[in-house]
Amino acid sequence: MKEIVIISGKGGVGKSALTASLGSLLAEKHRVLLTDTDVDAPNLHLAMGTRLIDFQEIAASDKAFIDYHLCSGCMTCVETCRFAAIIAVAQPVIMPYSCEGCGACALTCPEQAIAVRPVVNGRINIYATSGLSLVTGQLAIGGSSSGRLVDQVKRRARQEAENSRAEIILIDGPPGIGCPVIAALKGADYALLVTEPSATALHDLQRVVEVAGHFRIGMGLVINKADIHEVSRRKIFAFAAKNRMDVLGEIPYDISVPKAIANGQPVVAAYPDAVSSRQINRIAEALLDAVPVMT
């Protein structure tokens, strides 16, 4: 089983749209499981025209709770907390959004009035599309520990993949370079990087390549909207060459892509003859060359 993660650093460069199209193309030849680890703002299910078949609440976040029957109001916890998560009002109040669940406050409370307990911080959704299953994570509003939720999503995805004897898990990653991205990369076989020709996208690409580099896995690059700025496009090629990274393909700006998204379909399904679809077909082939899959 091969795990391929699609990341970009910068958000909005086309990760989910590309994942949807690659997923449906790879599924023509292989058993594929799709996974969405952008738990803050999961969009892959919208790009696929799916229906929800199952979900599971996840408590992958720890929070401190104060028992006010025992609390003396001494505010030792307020001074202990390194995350400014406890606010001194009339009594100390824990702001769950900032609480890391480290339990330092519970250890220092003279009245032993504080306990750390797991709380629900999101859910895992299982969707079905024509011939494909999709496992996604969804962070609860105001929930934290998105990295740990990603760990749970990937664990479930691996189970599902095992059950369905999937050969490829194709993972839509989160934007950024922080803990959810690191969690998405853990255990992956290959990182497919998506970028677009702009100074900002290249800047963020460089940062995420640095992170992915720690994992010593194969990496390949796709340039989306490749024709919007030639100078930046050339800089991306220079960056790829310097880092010995293959450019698996380029997708020109194509209105068919947002049109397909508006219809809830991958562009390769909605407009198979569109210029973007033809390029994505080539990218799917290049991806299988880069990540050989046993059948």
Added chain:
Amino acid sequence: MTGDLQSEVIRAFHRKDFTTPVVGITGGKGGVGKTTVAVNIACALADRGVRTALVDADVDGPNGAILLSVELANPAAVDITVPQIDAERCNGCGDCVRACRLHALFQPRGKYPQLIGECNGCEACIQVCEAHAISRGRKQVGMTYLSRIDGLSLYTGALIPGFEESSVVVQAVRERAFADAEQFDLILVDTSPGAHCNVINALRGADSVLAVTEPTPFGLHDLELILNLLELLELGGSVVLNRADLPGDRKKIKTVARQHSREMIWEIGMDDLLARSYAAGVPVVREYPQAPSSKVFQQLAENIAATYGI
């Protein structure tokens, strides 16, 4: 989980010791134009003589400086505490190992504990060590910068690639700007995409928030998520609909905005001059003040100035 929080607590969460208004710019979905909106409003305000600070709190991918073509300057390190264990003093009791909920400490049999995993700097180990054998070591996880350009002060936070402590860096850059608040008439805070701790920490202390989105199903879905979060944090404000003529459903965007008491929607249509200035790293309000998008940014700036009596 959090629905029963009292407004009093939320007010305490947002409490600050200065009067300069703070406006957040966020959006849920990535790549919808948050930083473009932030940079252009900041420039439009600065050009009106408003002393403006722009905080780039997207510490995973800070791009404000690129869009302003300004060098990062005045660096300051962002550190967290990591335990430094003094073998001479350690009595081998193992209390620190049990206190660490991240399981970052490991004690080989007959030896003193060692830091082997990710430490988030909570100091629980230091709190429980009766032998006072643990001191505060420092680990650098990020940087903050302060750059000045044409009447604008840009505070940038940058996580060092490979570290996980984004929200620590968010807090550091916000606090650096807030410490200088008296020098400014207005502070704008540009957040990362998403709706997790990075965004929440960036919006702490905001007086209102602009939620930027696009009319695609992705933009609609993520707008709803971010507006739910803003309601939880009791933050009002309006919606900016960028790339308003992309395929999608503008009516649904308006319906969602209204359901969340966001009556005002600012629309920015496709604008070649905006795209051109983006690529060149010059804010469109400065390069092409007559461009259609510039007009919207100028109106937004005027609206913010009027709202806060600047």
